[in-house]
Amino acid sequence: MAKVADHAMSNDGKLNIVCDFSPPRGGNPGLLDGAASLDPDFLSIAYNPGRSVRINSVAVAAWVKANMGQDVIFTIATRDMNTIAIQSLLLGAQLLGLENVVVVQGDPLTARDRERLTQVNDVRPAELIESIQGMNEGIDFRGLKLRQPTSFCVGATIDLSRGLDAEAALTRRKVEAGAEFFLAQPTFDAKISQGLSDVYARDFGEELAAPVHHGVQIMSADGVRFADIPKWVTHDLDSGRSGEDIALQVIRAYVDAGITHFYLIPPILRGGRRDYAAAARVMATARQAVP
Numbered sequence: 054m055a056k057v058a059d060h061a062m063s064n065d066g067k068l069n070i071v072c073d074f075s076p077p078r079g080g081n082p083g084l085l086d087g088a089a090s091l092d093p094d095f096l097s098i099a100y101n102p103g104r105s106v107r108i109n110s111v112a113v114a115a116w117v118k119a120n121m122g123q124d125v126i127f128t129i130a131t132r133d134m135n136t137i138a139i140q141s142l143l144l145g146a147q148l149l150g151l152e153n154v155v156v157v158q159g160d161p162l163t164a165r166d167r168e169r170l171t172q173v174n175d176v177r178p179a180e181l182i183e184s185i186q187g188m189n190e191g192i193d194f195r196g197l198k199l200r201q202p203t204s205f206c207v208g209a210t211i212d213l214s215r216g217l218d219a220e221a222a223l224t225r226r227k228v229e230a231g232a233e234f235f236l237a238q239p240t241f242d243a244k245i246s247q248g249l250s251d252v253y254a255r256d257f258g259e260e261l262a263a264p265v266h267h268g269v270q271i272m273s274a275d276g277v278r279f280a281d282i283p284k285w286v287t288h289d290l291d292s293g294r295s296g297e298d299i300a301l302q303v304i305r306a307y308v309d310a311g312i313t314h315f316y317l318i319p320p321i322l323r324g325g326r327r328d329y330a331a332a333a334r335v336m337a338t339a340r341q342a343v344p
Contacts, residue, residue, distance in 0.1 A: 055124050056206035057153045058233040061264035068343040069314045071095045071266045075327055076107040087329040088117050100128040115149035132159030135175040136194045147203045155208040156181050179230040182207050186231035211237040213245055214281050221252040236316040239268035241283050243310040266316040269303050271331050272296035273320035300335050308343055
């Protein structure tokens with residue numbers, strides 16, 4: 054099984070795609086058929102998207118790896134588990150042969166959610182990243198030795214909607230904690246992503262060495278749209294242009310700017326369904342254009 058950071062470094066300048074995948078709301082293996090149509094460099098298994106009950110990301114990642122031979126990343130969130138539960142889950146992931154993990158905080162609970170369950174946030178994402186790196190050195194959060202060190206390649210996320218200065222500072226904290234790669238939320242603008250690199254170098258006197266997979270969202274005319282979607286994207290969708298064509302335009306702009314590492318987000322349809330066939334077509338077309 055490949056590690057994300059090693060793969061990105063060894064294939065720098067070539068097209069590298071991490072594709073997002075939502076676990077289904079049921080334990081029937083047939084519900085995972087959507088993963089079979091995808092052939093990214095890594096399939097990134099989301100953690101309870103929409104704050105809904107879904108198969109655990111570790112279980113899905115292990116099943117996909119074992120049954121489909123696909124390199125995988127599993128996501129883990131600080132929102133729902135305390136540190137004991139998280140580190141125990143990570144040891145389970147080690148047992149199942151998983152090596153790539155992305156740490157997120159998780160969407161905050163709504164007022165209605167909080168009537169039914171409690172938000173934990175025992176640690177912040179940077180603290181969890183540091184904790185996992187401690188496990189890689191054979192030490193748990195209490196400072197006790199593990200029987201065997203873990204060997205996780207630890208990733209984190211970037212959200213440029215929070216502003217370049219603030220996100221550069223947060224990215225730095227995650228790097229210092231041990232983040233080895235990043236998945237960035239979509240911006241639809243390569244210049245904004247390049248801006249983060251410029252601000253990071255300006256503020257900290259060195260380049261951001263950890264590879265960043267830049268977010269590309271495939272939109273759908275009848276799918277879910279978010280508040281930060283640019284007006285030109287909305288206009289083109291409403292005018293009948295396909296979301297796949299828009300995504301390929303964004304990828305081409307990134308490639309022209311020298312960026313070839315991507316985090317591809319398939320269309321999100323009403324009710325939480327995903328159009329993985331669209332993602333497969335975008336990947337195939339992009340790979341024909343970029344070796």
